[in-house]
Amino acid sequence: MAEEENTSEGRSKGYEPAAIERKWYEKWKADGVFKAKAGTGKPPYCITIPPPNVTGSLHMGHALNNSILDSMTRWHRMRGFEALCIPGTDHAGIATQNVVERDLAKEGLTRQEVGREAFIERCWKWREQYGNRIYFQFESLGCSYDWDRVRFTMDQSYVDAIIEEFRSWYERGLIYRGTRVVNWDVKFQSAVSDIEVVTEERKGKLYHFRYPFADGSGYITIATTRPETLLGDAAVAANPNDERYQPHFGKLLALPLTDRQIPLIADDYAKPEFGSGAVKVTPAHDLNDFECGVRHGLPQHVVIGKNGAMTELAGPEFVGLDRFVARTKVVELMEALGLLEKVEDYKIQTPLSDRSKEVIEPLLSEQWFVDMKPLAEPAIQVVKEGKIRFIPDRYTDIYLQWMENIRPWCISRQLWWGHRIPVWWAKNPDGTLRHAFARNRDEAIAALGAEDCWQDEDVLDTWFSSALWPHACLGWPSESSDDLDFFYPTDLLSTAQEILYLWVARMIMTGLDFVKRPISNSEEAQGLLDADGEQRSIIPFKDVYIHATVLDEKGRRMSKSLGNGIDPIDLIERYGADATRFSLMQQAGKNQDIKYSEQRTDIAGNFCNKLWNASRFVLMHLDVATTGQLPDRPQLSLADRWILSRLTATIEAVNASLAQYDMDDATRALYQFFWNDFCDWYVELAKPRLRAEEADPAERSVAQNMLAYVLEVTLRLLHPIIPFITEEIWQSLPHSGETICTAPYPEAIAEWKDADAEAAIGITIDATRAFRNLRSELGISPAPKLQAAVVAGSGEALSTLTSNRDLIAGLARLSSLTIVDSAPDATSGVWIGSPISGAEVFLEIGETVDLKKERDRIDKELASIAKEIERSEGKLANPNFVERANPEVVEKERSVLADWQEKQAKLTERRKVFSGS
RNA sequence: AGGCGGUUGGCUCAGUGGUAGAGCACUUCCUUGACACGGAAGAGGUCAUUGGUUCAAAUCCAAUACCGCCUACCA
Numbered sequence: 008m009a010e011e012e013n014t015s016e017g018r019s020k021g022y023e024p025a026a027i028e029r030k031w032y033e034k035w036k037a038d039g040v041f042k043a044k045a046g047t048g049k050p051p052y053c054i055t056i057p058p059p060n061v062t063g064s065l066h067m068g069h070a071l072n073n074s075i076l077d078s079m080t081r082w083h084r085m086r087g088f089e090a091l092c093i094p095g096t097d098h099a100g101i102a103t104q105n106v107v108e109r110d111l112a113k114e115g116l117t118r119q120e121v122g123r124e125a126f127i128e129r130c131w132k133w134r135e136q137y138g139n140r141i142y143f144q145f146e147s148l149g150c151s152y153d154w155d156r157v158r159f160t161m162d163q164s165y166v167d168a169i170i171e172e173f174r175s176w177y178e179r180g181l182i183y184r185g186t187r188v189v190n191w192d193v194k195f196q197s198a199v200s201d202i203e204v205v206t207e208e209r210k211g212k213l214y215h216f217r218y219p220f221a222d223g224s225g226y227i228t229i230a231t232t233r234p235e236t237l238l239g240d241a242a243v244a245a246n247p248n249d250e251r252y253q254p255h256f257g258k259l260l261a262l263p264l265t266d267r268q269i270p271l272i273a274d275d276y277a278k279p280e281f282g283s284g285a286v287k288v289t290p291a292h293d294l295n296d297f298e299c300g301v302r303h304g305l306p307q308h309v310v311i312g313k314n315g316a317m318t319e320l321a322g323p324e325f326v327g328l329d330r331f332v333a334r335t336k337v338v339e340l341m342e343a344l345g346l347l348e349k350v351e352d353y354k355i356q357t358p359l360s361d362r363s364k365e366v367i368e369p370l371l372s373e374q375w376f377v378d379m380k381p382l383a384e385p386a387i388q389v390v391k392e393g394k395i396r397f398i399p400d401r402y403t404d405i406y407l408q409w410m411e412n413i414r415p416w417c418i419s420r421q422l423w424w425g426h427r428i429p430v431w432w433a434k435n436p437d438g439t440l441r442h443a444f445a446r447n448r449d450e451a452i453a454a455l456g457a458e459d460c461w462q463d464e465d466v467l468d469t470w471f472s473s474a475l476w477p478h479a480c481l482g483w484p485s486e487s488s489d490d491l492d493f494f495y496p497t498d499l500l501s502t503a504q505e506i507l508y509l510w511v512a513r514m515i516m517t518g519l520d521f522v523k524r525p526i527s528n529s530e531e532a533q534g535l536l537d538a539d540g541e542q543r544s545i546i547p548f549k550d551v552y553i554h555a556t557v558l559d560e561k562g563r564r565m566s567k568s569l570g571n572g573i574d575p576i577d578l579i580e581r582y583g584a585d586a587t588r589f590s591l592m593q594q595a596g597k598n599q600d601i602k603y604s605e606q607r608t609d610i611a612g613n614f615c616n617k618l619w620n621a622s623r624f625v626l627m628h629l630d631v632a633t634t635g636q637l638p639d640r641p642q643l644s645l646a647d648r649w650i651l652s653r654l655t656a657t658i659e660a661v662n663a664s665l666a667q668y669d670m671d672d673a674t675r676a677l678y679q680f681f682w683n684d685f686c687d688w689y690v691e692l693a694k695p696r697l698r699a700e701e702a703d704p705a706e707r708s709v710a711q712n713m714l715a716y717v718l719e720v721t722l723r724l725l726h727p728i729i730p731f732i733t734e735e736i737w738q739s740l741p742h743s744g745e746t747i748c749t750a751p752y753p754e755a756i757a758e759w760k761d762a763d764a765e766a767a768i769g770i771t772i773d774a775t776r777a778f779r780n781l782r783s784e785l786g787i788s789p790a791p792k793l794q795a796a797v798v799a800g801s802g803e804a805l806s807t808l809t810s811n812r813d814l815i816a817g818l819a820r821l822s823s824l825t826i827v828d829s830a831p832d833a834t835s836g837v838w839i840g841s842p843i844s845g846a847e848v849f850l851e852i853g854e855t856v857d858l859k860k861e862r863d864r865i866d867k868e869l870a871s872i873a874k875e876i877e878r879s880e881g882k883l884a885n886p887n888f889v890e891r892a893n894p895e896v897v898e899k900e901r902s903v904l905a906d907w908q909e910k911q912a913k914l915t916e917r918r919k920v921f922s923g924s
Numbered sequence: 925a926g927g928c929g930g931u932u933g934g935c936u937c938a939g940u941g942g943u944a945g946a947g948c949a950c951u952u953c954c955u956u957g958a959c960a961c962g963g964a965a966g967a968g969g970u971c972a973u974u975g976g977u978u979c980a981a982a983u984c985c986a987a988u989a990c991c992g993c994c995u996a997c998c999a
Binding site: 020021022054121157201202206213229231232233244276277278281282285286287288293294295296356384396400401404405408409504505507508556558561562564594596598599600602604606608610611613614615616617618620621622623624625626628629671672675678679685686690776779780782783784786788789790820878879882888889890891892893896899900903905907922 | 926928929930934935936937938942946947948949952953954956958959961962963964965966969978979980988991992993994995996997
């Protein structure tokens with residue numbers, strides 16, 4: 008509560024966000040505003056943010072998502088929830104390893120040369136040095152996260168959670184050793200997940216080869232884009248319904264370039280319409296072929312090794328050759344043998360490793376897998392029962408569809424940076440191997456009964472650790488975790504659509520599998536009864552919001568290679584975090600993507616500036632006695648009642664929109680209310696009452712309190728979206744509480760809805776606009792104050808116009824406004840007129856009027872009215888409309904028509920005055 | 925190939941059955957005591973196409989076209 012002089016001076020005309028934002032973030036942090044505590048008696052509200060890669064820096068997707076997360080957190084905090092938002096980062100196995108290996112390469116070293124232990128040490132060092140960068144970026148965005156609870160997926164407590172998860176699944180047989188075709192990255196020498204594979208259309212060739220029958224009775228033509236895999240073929244398949252091949256099923260083919268014979272098998276995986284209808288089957292080097300091979304019990308010849316070179320199985324001529332060299336050689340040899348039928352140009356969908364850009368080699372290898380089917384069942388059920396809500400709800404089906412066709416999950420990665428698999432191996436007397444779960448060597452020796460044992464070399468897929476993010480962040484598996492008891496299940500998971508399966512689905516499965524509670528009715532909606540009927544599996548979160556993808560102006564995905572990315576930090580520096588957040592929220596609804604252009608941030612920046620200046624105006628007109636308390640109702644003017652009514656509608660709209668994650672609607676409602684209602688009209692209407700020399704002191708005081716009150720409520724409404732500027736202004740206004748962050752969020756008060764005031768101010772605005780329009784249409788300078796008159800068409804209009812006469816005169820720059828019974832005649836001056844709903848306004852324009860100009864103006868207006876009347880009459884002349892439409896609609900149409908007709912009559916009357924003579 | 929979105933004024937987008945809206949850009953005017961990052965007044969659209977449902981369709985349904993996203997894959 009500052010004095011008038013202090014608040015008005017020292018505030019610049021333009022809003023300058025940088026210093027203000029820094030100041031408030033530091034203060035909030037120092038005061039512990041973002042800290043939450045279990046068991047305060049308030050209802051819990053909790054979010055665990057999607058942990059960005061520890062190597063990452065803030066991009067537009069992060070900025071959008073974290074603006075949403077923070078706005079929701081702040082909204083709930085103000086609504087009286089114990090609001091907790093936990094930040095963290097993900098160790099990002101392959102990405103981090105990649106970064107550190109690049110650093111090593113600059114020193115001319117490889118990770119193999121430095122060794123596993125030293126390499127991991129370097130990774131830690133890297134993360135200590137750079138890993139917190141994104142946290143500072145979240146701070147500059149204004150995120151109200153609890154920094155005391157920050158999590159990293161390789162913190163010791165988090166590692167404990169992962170080991171416990173692994174143990175449980177391993178002992179239950181859900182984790183198993185399997186041999187399958189995986190996406191192999193020959194550069195990283197590791198399996199990579201599906202999401203780390205990008206397909207790119209490349210020009211290639213389709214080679215048509217002839218495979219002769221072993222008995223010399225002709226040949227079969229097959230086509231391939233990868234000739235080198237020929238060496239690993241185990242069969243040729245054709246569709247069982249394909250008559251061309253039916254007589255030959257079961258016959259053997261002599262596989263060229265090898266001494267093997269392979270069968271012609273019947274499998275409906277072969278599509279008769281493609282090429283020759285016959286397809287070669289290479290089980291060790293293609294996922295579909297692998298599955299086909301399993302169906303038919305075919306051998307799996309691994310002819311390409313992990314380094315991308317041909318193996319011994321490929322034969323002495325090929326061993327050691329790079330796969331692409333081998334490709335050329337196979338083609339040459341086949342051609343020499345006369346077995347190359349033709350070569351076509353062909354567009355190949357080539358799988359590339361996202362990180363290394365190497366062509367992915369589908370490769371048969373031994374890996375650890377999780378059997379997802381049993382885990383998926385409850386995760387399907389909770390979504391079907393509506394216990395987890397997807398927003399937008401179209402994602403519900405997308406989720407269910409994937410879950411119902413779920414496949415085993417390969418969780419081992421041949422990397423060094425990550426969670427090393429807690430399985431130890433030992434040799435059996437017969438030379439085979441056995442394995443057991445163990446946390447360390449001692450446990451391993453006990454479990455395996457052998458001193459001579461070693462830990463599995465592989466680490467876990469990073470998604471394995473992020474799958475337990477919500478409950479592990481809250482303290483699981485610790486026996487006594489107040490946080491877990493109080494804050495779990497969390498309330499919201501908001502993320503990008505491409506990780507719906509990889510991450511969201513896995514969190515649901517993992518959460519349900521590990522977090523169990525004794526049955527209690529209050530938690531019925533939060534989980535599923537277990538099979539034994541004694542416990543409930545608890546969902547990890549209630550709402551899943553899938554936000555839009557932020558694209559560039561042209562609608563392209565932002566990418567490093569295109570160089571079309573926008574750096575949110577750059578936006579924050581230039582426009583402020585508030586403007587950045589506001590512009591993102593304006594565009595965040597249930598849409599699938601956002602075409603982002605900087606113009607949007609500019610607009611949001613203008614909004615902040617408008618807020619700043621309107622507030623400056625209010626502040627400089629307050630005095631020490633202003634309390635900001637709402638004056639008693641009888642003291643309120645029509646305009647006061649009107650703005651309260653508009654404010655109420657806005658409060659309702661904003662709360663309803665936020666509850667549905669319609670950020671765009673909430674933002675729009677706030678923008679329109681503040682700019683169009685509050686600034687354009689209410690402030691203008693209040694000005695006369697503020698002018699000290701002419702105002703009645705009591706009225707002045709009401710106006711001051713009203714302005715302070717409405718502005719203060721508006722700031723609270725805006726705070727979750729634009730936290731900094733609202734705090735800065737709020738602190739200067741009369742208020743109660745330490746910080747706007749914990750001030751109560753406005754709730755609509757139904758009694759403030761005031762239809763009478765809305766109608767009355769509606770007429771006032773219409774009349775003002777009509778006067779301005781007349782002046783402008785006739786090209787009369789806005790400077791001179793003109794004489795005016797108004798004829799009221801009804802009792803209500805009369806009383807409204809009477810009580811707002813001075814206001815209209817002020818807004819329309821009128822020297823006088825008289826209320827008359829009929830149109831003023833020519834003896835009293837040169838009058839032009841314009842009908843509005845419920846009244847007709849007249850302006851005295853001085854000595855001359857261009858008759859033709861005025862006639863043209865009226866004719867133009869009459870023409871557009873005639874069109875409206877025609878439309879309306881046509882509708883009402885239709886008996887079907889009158890009989891079948893809702894009576895209220897018909898009634899409304901009649902009154903609309905009457906209104907137009909009245910305007911038409913008045914204008915026609917006016918036209919006579921200017922018809923010459 | 926399948927699934928899902930989108931197509932509304934020059935641009936970016938609101939608008940789910942009853943008189944087509946906003947911001948930016950544009951035209952004209954205004955430095956009037958909060959704001960030129962502003963104010964006032966305008967111009968500009970047969971709501972992608974074709975059918976259907978309805979008294980009434982931008983809005984609901986179907987098909988088509990184009991743009992985009994996700995998933996899987998074509999030997």
